[in-house]
Amino acid sequence: MTEYNPYLLIAVFLLAAAGFAVSPLLLAYLWAKLFSPKKPGPDKNAVYECGLQSKGDAWVQFRSEYYLYGIIFLIFDVETIFLLPFAVAFTSLPVGAFIAMMVFLLLLVEGLVWAWRKGILTWQ
């Protein structure tokens, strides 16, 4: 018997899977190219598709500073999620858990202080 690589089978399967996925797309593409004439128009190419007239372009700029608001939201969000169980179980917690929680809070508050001093919390 000749030398046979077990990984060859995987390669064959990979090719078959890719072909299975790509061939319908390719057929649809070819069909559209060969038989279906393109019919673009101002309404069809419009950005918005709710029946109302589209205004402007889809390629608008978003303010990149938005990510800072996202991060600050995350501080409060994570804090809330962990603070509630912490408060519920507070009376039966050992000292170690309390200190760990305080360190965690300190890290979050540190982030908040950093953001505050950077002036992010003042609305521009």
Add this chain to the structure above:
Amino acid sequence: MDEGLRNELSKQGIFTTKLADLYNWGRKNSVWPLQFGLACCAIEMIATSMARYDLARFGAEVFRPSPRQADLMIVAGTVTKKMAPQVVRLFNQMPEPKYVIAMGACAISGGPFKQGYNVLKGIDRYIPVDVHIPGCPPRPEALLHAFMTLQAKIDAQSLTGPDRPRHLNADAPSEFPVPQFGAHDLEPPNNPEVWHPPTIVRQG
């Protein structure tokens, strides 16, 4: 292949078909309607798509919320003059091939509001309607019948020749002029290329 030979072959368990028939069979059983309702007829349309009447039997249960993915516009309800430009624009945004079912008295003629100042007297003034359903509102069975009529229409199309489907015909327009709000009425009041009102022949 003539019908007799095909019959004989099918008795022997050999199924034969034409490519065009196969293509149309696929087309007619995968018509996706636009999720779009204007008035009370929309309730009947929703009922048609639900379990009791089950539009899914006809391959049309996938109501698409975007015109970019829809094949069929069911104009279900009263088309006011305020709404007409939006309806036409939505139809323009649908990809080919696209079909229209005008559902109910309002959509086909203005219905009980025909004498009103604010209701369009039939959506077929602006877009080509394939199937009209009368009724106020039509029952789900009527919508199913309209859908089967549309399927029969799709099935009967040949892929070449003058009556070929819209998406294979470069001359068939894809966009129809959107009416504008005028001082008193929509302008233009109808699209003469689409709207062919029947001429009334009076007896005696």
